[in-house]
Amino acid sequence: DYVALGHLHGSQKVGKASVRYSGTPYKYSVSEENHKKSVTVVNIGKKGEEPEFEFLPLRGIQDVRRERGTLSEILKRATEENRHDFVSVTLTDEEEPYRVRERLEEVFDHLLELRVDNERTRQKRLEEGEAVPVLKPLEAFRQFYKAVRGEEMTKEEEKAMERIVQEAKEEEGL
Numbered sequence: 001d002y003v004a005l006g007h008l009h010g011s012q013k014v015g016k017a018s019v020r021y022s023g024t025p026y027k028y029s030v031s032e033e034n035h036k037k038s039v040t041v042v043n044i045g046k047k048g049e050e051p052e053f054e055f056l057p058l059r060g061i062q063d064v065r066r067e068r069g070t071l072s073e074i075l076k077r078a079t080e081e082n083r084h085d086f087v088s089v090t091l092t093d094e095e096e097p098y099r100v101r102e103r104l105e106e107v108f109d110h111l112l113e114l115r116v117d118n119e120r121t122r123q124k125r126l127e128e129g130e131a132v133p134v135l136k137p138l139e140a141f142r143q144f145y146k147a148v149r150g151e152e153m154t155k156e157e158e159k160a161m162e163r164i165v166q167e168a169k170e171e172e173g174l
Contacts, residue, residue, distance in 0.1 A: 001018060001051075002018050002019075002020075002042050002044055002051045003018065003019040003020070004020065004022065005019065005020060005021045005022075006021060006022070008021040008023065008152070009023065009024050009028065009029070009031075009032055009035065010023050010032070010035050010146075010150060010151050010152060011023030011037075011038060011040060011055075011151070012151050012152050012154075013154065014154075014155070015154065015155055015156075017050070017051075017053065018050065018051050020040065022040055023035070023037065023038070023040075024037070025037055025039070025058050026058070026060050027060065027063070027064040027086075028064075029064070030064055030065075030066060030086075030088045030112060030113075032064060033064055033065050033066055034150040035150050035151075036057065036150060037057070037058040037059070037060075038055040038056055038057050038058055039055070039056045039058060040053060040054075040055055040056075041053070041054040041055075041056060061084070062084050062085045062086055062109075062110065063082070063085045063086070064085065064086045064112075065082075065085055065086075065087060065088075066087070066088045066089075066090070067087055067088070067089045067090070068089075068090040068092065068117075069091075069092055070091065070092055070093045071091055071093055071097045071100060071103065071104075074089060074091070074104070075103070075104075075107055078107045078108065083107055083108055083109060084108075084109045084110070085108070085110065086110040086112050087108045087110060087111055087112060088112045088113045088115075089104060089108075089111065089113070089114050089115065090115045090116070090117050091114070091115070091116045091117070091118070092116075092117055092118055093116075093118060094118050094119060094120070096116070100114065101114055137165045137168075138158070138161060138162060138165055141161055141165075142158075145157075
């Protein structure tokens with residue numbers, strides 16, 4: 001048997017390999033930067049046999065990615081191959097460079113967002129009392145796992161992580 005469950009952004013199995021979300025064919029957000037998009041080909045044999053899966057990679061004309069660094073570092077990393085990507089830029093220059101947006105748009109065709117992360121902006125966020133989210137350990141690990149692996153944790157992996165978090169709390173006496 002095979003169960004097709006529509007499409008979350010990332011292709012993934014749910015429990016066992018024969019229960020799957022197909023994933024979207026293209027990257028629709030910067031959060032999907034590390035996703036490997038594909039078409040899933042399912043070969044279903046006789047009743048009771050496990051289906052066979054083949055994943056055919058999909059690559060869009062443009063990628064979706066993040067760039068972080070000083071303006072000069074980011075501009076130096078631009079190539080003919082990557083300048084057409086959809087790009088989210090975080091500048092780390094301490095002094096604001098002249099005509100930042102214009103200079104980036106001269107190089108990158110699709111500038112999705114422009115952020116500044118330097119001492120001045122961090123201080124401003126602190127002064128404005130911007131809330132810094134504090135995640136529970138399991139949720140923090142879920143986000144880390146997805147960022148590193150490009151896919152959600154399976155139920156088995158979540159249960160294992162829950163046990164590890166619980167054991168750590170017991171060791172600390174929490």
